[in-house]
Amino acid sequence: MLKKILYIIGLILILGLLILGFKKTNLNSFIDIVESRTFDLRQTIMINANVKRVNEDIVIVAIDDASYEYILDNYGEWPLTRDIYAKMIEYLETEQPKIIAFDLMFVKSLKSKPDADKALVDAMKKYKNVYTAMNFDNQPEELRKPAQLSDTLAIDVENHSDKINFDDITFTNCRAILADILNSTANVGIINVSRADDGILRKMPMFALYHGKFYPHLGLKVGLDYLKTTENQNIDKFVVDKNSHLLLGDRKVYLDTDGSAILNWYGPSGTYTYIPMYKLIKKIKGEETDLNYSFKNKIIYFGTTAASLFDIKTVPVGKIYPGVEVQATYVNNLIDNNFITKAGKQVTTLVSVILAIITVLFVMRIPSAVIASISTVAIYMGYVIFSYYAMKISDLWIELIYPLLAVILAFITSLIIKYLIKSRDFEQQYKLATTDGLTDLYNHRYFQDQMKMNVEHSKRYETNFSLIIIDIDFFKKFNDTFGHQSGDAVLRQVAQILKRNVRATDIVCRYGGEEMSIILPNAGKEEAITTAEKICSLVAQKPFKLNNDKETNVTISLGVSTYPFDGETPSDLIEAADKRLYYAKNNGRNQVGQEK
Numbered sequence: 001m002l003k004k005i006l007y008i009i010g011l012i013l014i015l016g017l018l019i020l021g022f023k024k025t026n027l028n029s030f031i032d033i034v035e036s037r038t039f040d041l042r043q044t045i046m047i048n049a050n051v052k053r054v055n056e057d058i059v060i061v062a063i064d065d066a067s068y069e070y071i072l073d074n075y076g077e078w079p080l081t082r083d084i085y086a087k088m089i090e091y092l093e094t095e096q097p098k099i100i101a102f103d104l105m106f107v108k109s110l111k112s113k114p115d116a117d118k119a120l121v122d123a124m125k126k127y128k129n130v131y132t133a134m135n136f137d138n139q140p141e142e143l144r145k146p147a148q149l150s151d152t153l154a155i156d157v158e159n160h161s162d163k164i165n166f167d168d169i170t171f172t173n174c175r176a177i178l179a180d181i182l183n184s185t186a187n188v189g190i191i192n193v194s195r196a197d198d199g200i201l202r203k204m205p206m207f208a209l210y211h212g213k214f215y216p217h218l219g220l221k222v223g224l225d226y227l228k229t230t231e232n233q234n235i236d237k238f239v240v241d242k243n244s245h246l247l248l249g250d251r252k253v254y255l256d257t258d259g260s261a262i263l264n265w266y267g268p269s270g271t272y273t274y275i276p277m278y279k280l281i282k283k284i285k286g287e288e289t290d291l292n293y294s295f296k297n298k299i300i301y302f303g304t305t306a307a308s309l310f311d312i313k314t315v316p317v318g319k320i321y322p323g324v325e326v327q328a329t330y331v332n333n334l335i336d337n338n339f340i341t342k343a344g345k346q347v348t349t350l351v352s353v354i355l356a357i358i359t360v361l362f363v364m365r366i367p368s369a370v371i372a373s374i375s376t377v378a379i380y381m382g383y384v385i386f387s388y389y390a391m392k393i394s395d396l397w398i399e400l401i402y403p404l405l406a407v408i409l410a411f412i413t414s415l416i417i418k419y420l421i422k423s424r425d426f427e428q429q430y431k432l433a434t435t436d437g438l439t440d441l442y443n444h445r446y447f448q449d450q451m452k453m454n455v456e457h458s459k460r461y462e463t464n465f466s467l468i469i470i471d472i473d474f475f476k477k478f479n480d481t482f483g484h485q486s487g488d489a490v491l492r493q494v495a496q497i498l499k500r501n502v503r504a505t506d507i508v509c510r511y512g513g514e515e516m517s518i519i520l521p522n523a524g525k526e527e528a529i530t531t532a533e534k535i536c537s538l539v540a541q542k543p544f545k546l547n548n549d550k551e552t553n554v555t556i557s558l559g560v561s562t563y564p565f566d567g568e569t570p571s572d573l574i575e576a577a578d579k580r581l582y583y584a585k586n587n588g589r590n591q592v593g594q595e596k
Contacts, residue, residue, distance in 0.1 A: 031401050035399050035400065037198075038401065039202065039316060042388050043316045045388065047317055054328075055299075058273070058328050058331060059299070060303060060324055061280055061301070061302045062303065063303065064276050068308065071278070082116045082120035083113075083115065083119035086119035095296050098229060100127070101131040101132070101327075102130075103301055103311075105175060105177055117180070121180040124181055131187040131188070131222055131225075132188055133190070133191040134176060134189075135190060136173070136175075136208050137173050138172050141173070146173045146174065147182075149213075151213075152186045155207060156214070156237045161255070164259050165257060165259075166258070168194065169194070169208040169260070172211075189218030189219070189222070190205075191218050191323075191327065200316060201314065202316055204261060205261075206238075214238070219327050219330035222331050227334070227335065231249075240255060251337045254339060254341035261330075263315075263330060264395055265316055277302070279291040301324055301327060303325075304322065304324065313326055340391070340396075340397050341396050341397065348402050355383060355403050355406055359414065362375045362376065363414035373411070380403070433445075434446040439492055440492075441499070441510045450519050451467070454519060458563050459564075463522055464565075466525060466561065467517065467520070467562075468577065469516075469581050470516045471516075471556065472514040472554055473585070474589075475487065483547070493544050501531075501538060502520070505521055506518055506519065528562060536592055557593065558593065559592070
């Protein structure tokens, strides 16, 4: 059990080092992209299951393909003259909407149409619930001189998180809209987006830095204005706490490391209520139209959806997604308070470790590799299902890829550990089956097997091999004098002398009782006799320690036989060596028997 715990601790350390290594390499960026795709998949599954519904108070007046064609046919050009927008504002205000927001940038004055620009400016001055957009960028000053923006457009942001870096949303230039709009209203927000490395838009900035000051996103301004009227929320200062949450009254919006909020998606393109703008234009012109929609208490977003106007984004739930619907999703998230919160790296590491430990425990306990594999897949799939419901119920993004790598690593490591343990157990069982417990020499059964194998080998390759049989002299008398424990001690010490003084390829066995044997592959008679005489001399010279701390001397007698001269079967060779052994015993012992 202790070894298994040590294996698990080692696995955790390896996992930690791998995660650290991933962070230091481009592999970490690749894993982040794959992780983002798992977010996309979860979002897609949720919208297919109709988990979330759009806020019915949000409606989009779309400059779609039909509206674009209508504008070109009736006004001869794009962009549309701005007095038309002014007339639409006047009409819509009669229906008492909560907010009118333009996901459009009214940049520069239209040639020869100052009155049209003035009409729009006057309408925006007149109504406090009308918002419009501008955009920051990093164009060089030689192309465009950076605009000086009014302090009324900036907001106060206090950041207490050391995890957020605003570099990605810091800009040096901007596409300023009409100066008369900038000077007449504070209802202007940026519409910059935050695309990931794979080009997919999953999050949006809450604000951006421009010349050292923070400016709010259009969606943030629209959403807070809506909450001000519906929930009496009035935010004057924006605080980001140490846990990277933007505090908006009783709401907490998680900000990613670049200061952006992760959007929660409601459906594919077309989920929101769409009103083609040409119908609204026809309505205010008194032309016949089937428009019969009440805009009362609605958030009305104006934006382009026509493909030729190039405001198309790729998002987790669709490759073609109008930018205005992204803005609507942003506001919808703020109203519903369901921006996505992403679990931190500490949580990911902890989850990875827990899954790795569970995997190790299962794999180590299950004998079958197939069942262990199925169990591992089931463990991870259970976690995947949990992560889906965490996003579905709690808007929590728990990572999947690092835990997957942890589970794979744990599975592979566990199989290796099991193999090593089984291999070790097999070796131990094999050793128990083939060795003598007292002397640690090979046992009689192994001796017989090796004799057969050496006979077959020598017969096939026409080589010699020899056998030495050893018997301890007067061993029965020794046991009667010193006791069986001392006899066992002598047996062990003689065995050690034999093992240390033969070749690595020689096989030393306990033949039985006080008898031992040595099989010498590829050894002729003279070499075997020399080895036997050396061993005989070494045993005779060595003082043997007994259990009672006394020392004594013992001697051995030896017999040698060689294949094929003394026989061509194991029994013949054993019989020949035995005869020479007994010759040595009958002729004074402590010698190698030479009788043929």
